Amino acid sequence: MPRLYPLFSGSSGNCYYLGTNESGILIDAGRSAKQIKTALEERELDIKNVRAIFITHEHIDHTKGLRVLASRYGMKVYASDGTIKEMEYKALINESVNISPITLDGMETDDVRITPFRISHDCAEGYGYVVETADGRKTAFATDTGIISSDIESALSGCDTVVLESNHDIGMLQNGYYPYQLKKRILSDHGHLSNDSCADIAVRLARSGTTRFVLAHLSKENNIPFLAEQTSVCAFEENKMKRNLDYMLTVAEEKDNKYLIY
16 A cells, blocks of 8 residues: 655655655655665665656755765656756756656656646746556645635645645744745745645545645744644534544644655
């Protein structure tokens, strides 16, 4: 049975493994190749069984280990055409990386169906992904987006599991030490989802059939895992939904040593 392992999540780097002990894919490679290999080994996963890497966008906390990881282990890499061009421009990849564009029509690899959707972020051409595994389960990855547009919500609706950004507490961000322009960027439609926005969409997704939520990409400076968790839990309670009965919820902290959703 496929399992979801948030290897790393947050502003220091992002990388998720979805698959079985024999075969799987990575969503992003935002830590060093050595750190990702070690994180897989800690979960008794062989890095040689990673069939492909799907990149959401070119920012370094999603691509730091990509060039070494892909070239050293011969992994196939997929991203939007705009992301590929931006990674080439920034020398995040070179000719040693076997990379191909993936369109919004999606693709299949090793009995897994991957369908991208556009995210709203200050990057070249960012994607989120819906991954349908051989058992028919759908897992969506929706981080690094300032808003949940109708198209994003449509892509997420009906997924069994959603990895959903809960980046910051608005009060912590507004009263924190970040410069004004950075605060403005994070709070914009092309920034990051707040705890409140995350909770709102989580409730709507639960009504559409989603039963498992992973709160992801938490800011170390402008959030607290307990606060992110309780914001969503309270929203569910206000809508008469009970934890572990109507939904399951966990927080992907900077590094976890277990699989969270299966």
